[in-house]
Amino acid sequence: MKTGIIGGTGGMGRLFSEVFKKAGHEVLIAGRKTEITWEDAARLSDIVIISVPIRDTVSVIHEIAPLLGEHQLLADLTSLKISPVKAMLTSKARVIGFHPMFGPTAGTIRGQTIVATPARCNEDDLRFFKDLFEGQGARVTITTPDEHDRMMAVIQGLTHFKAILLAGTMRRLGISPADTESYISPVYRIETGIAGRLLAQNPELYADILCMNPQVPAVLEMCHKAFLEISGMVNKGDKDAFAREFLASRDWYGSFCELAQKETDLLIQEMVNW
Known part of the structure; x- marks a missing residue:
């Protein structure tokens, strides 16, 4: 399997290039100054992933979308999903949007959440990515772009x-x-x-x-x-009104309050001992 990452020289692109290499993929890295161009990565890859700044994502997708065919799968790693997914659907490729809920300094996807927004793909496509990401310790949440x-x-x-x-x-x-x-x-x-x-x-x-x-x-x-x-x-x-507000939010948060207290107690203890 050949995976092309457009924007692969950036932090998130480098992290996911390692993820796909670890899964046995040949990875093509395309950046503004790489020998491999965006067009090369788009034409030569089975999976094409867009990993560029949010403000550039839609324009880059529109640039490479005409180069893609039905045999390919197009994805992105953007923090927003409605506009990128809409842009990806202008191609002939199968489409899944992704949002890694962490920054590149995490260094690994283990223990992290990746949100998937399948748009035009089949069950095998979705299972492929779930197995790949979960196999390296990530959690995958499936939802819609909206x-x-x-x-x-x-x-x-x-x-x-x-x-x-x-x-x-x-x-x-x-x-x-x-x-x-x-x-x-x-x-x-x-x-x-x-x-x-x-x-x-x-x-x-x-x-x-x-x-x-x-x-x-x-x-x-x-x-x-x-x-x-x-x-x-x-x-x-108005202490009474404040107390009512406080307790209403406590009820809304429910059992999460107790969990949060335990988690932050552990965090505080680590900070004290650091």
């Missing part, structure tokens, strides 16, 4: 927005992480650590995740509504 993007508006959009908001608020207050070092608590350290981890990476990636998912604005509008309601309780000193 449901994927709806979930990513929360899992990525809301979460990343909250981290950026925390950092932006501290900056506007003139309080740096160094200023807080003598007062630090474990939970604060986790929250600022997540913000710092995000800020250490490429801003264009997070701009794309937040600005290019059409589901994100509605999520942030609800976040703003919740902020106004809860901050209103705090500003008024």
